[in-house]
Amino acid sequence: MGGVFFRRKAVPRSEVINDRNGEVVNLFRILQRHYPQFMDTLRFQITSRREFERLKACDAATLTDLERAARFLYLQRLAFGGKVAGQNFGVNYEGPSRFNMNRLAPLLEDAHERLSGVVLENLDWLDFVNRYDRPGTLFYLDPPYWGSEGDYGKQLFGREQFALMAERLGRLKGRFIMSINDVPEIREQFAMFSLQQVSLSYPVATGKGTPALELIITG
Incomplete structure (x- = not known):
């Protein structure tokens, strides 16, 4: 999330960062x-x-x-x-x-x-979306990868949250972009949205990197 935020060229009138x-x-x-x-x-x-x-x-x-x-x-x-x-x-x-x-x-x-003028929140993702969802809002979501839900901290995000996220994003008044690992389960959960596959390398201990596929999901 931070990498995307700091690489943005254009700064909108209002920005909010959320970290559970x-x-x-x-x-x-x-x-x-x-x-x-x-x-x-x-x-x-x-x-x-x-x-x-x-x-x-x-x-x-x-x-x-x-x-x-x-x-x-x-x-x-x-x-x-x-x-x-x-x-x-x-x-x-x-x-x-x-x-x-x-x-x-x-x-x-x-x-x-x-970070000047940016609002910093500490909410559950669903509470955050409900609070800020309105026409003209663009959400960027960076949930844990499917199969690595504990990487952001145990008890913060369970696998069952993906289905809830897909349902809530389907009712969004604004728009969203989400990055996630490309696995069949994610493709099934978010099949109603636009899915774009991208290739990249994950870091490994040898320093060479290993090829991987991710999805950019938009709606």
Whole structure:
């Protein structure tokens, strides 16, 4: 979701980001309101497997929002595949560490500027759609892949939610774009919408990538 958001060329009059897990929204809120303090928190952080495991084992509920945002970004940058749940320390054989403040600082500064005026929500996807659905609204949905529903955090999104999502999107007043893995079950659930197959590579431990197919679903 964040990748799509930050690559947008045109900025509409109103933008809302929703993250049920809460970690992305907390990070964006800190970048939006406390950017200098956030940068100070990260300034002397190094890439270390031991530090990665320490922060991974830490209970985020015991941290301040600033510490929590720094922890989330550090783990996301260094976790293999950028996973939210079940994270493992990623090894890069072909370049420097992905957590490099000299390279990361310009990206975070741009993010700080981009988030100006954006509303940050922390709702269940259905509550979010119901609240903001109206003619002229465009939703971008990035649910967990079919078969990997636990990757965004257990209890947040179950497989049964796909059928509910298809039904709700069928009654949408606005429009939507959704990206998801291309499997027969998804094609069956969302058969009433436009389905476009795209090819890409998923990262793997060897660094070569493995070919994969995804669907862009629109309606």
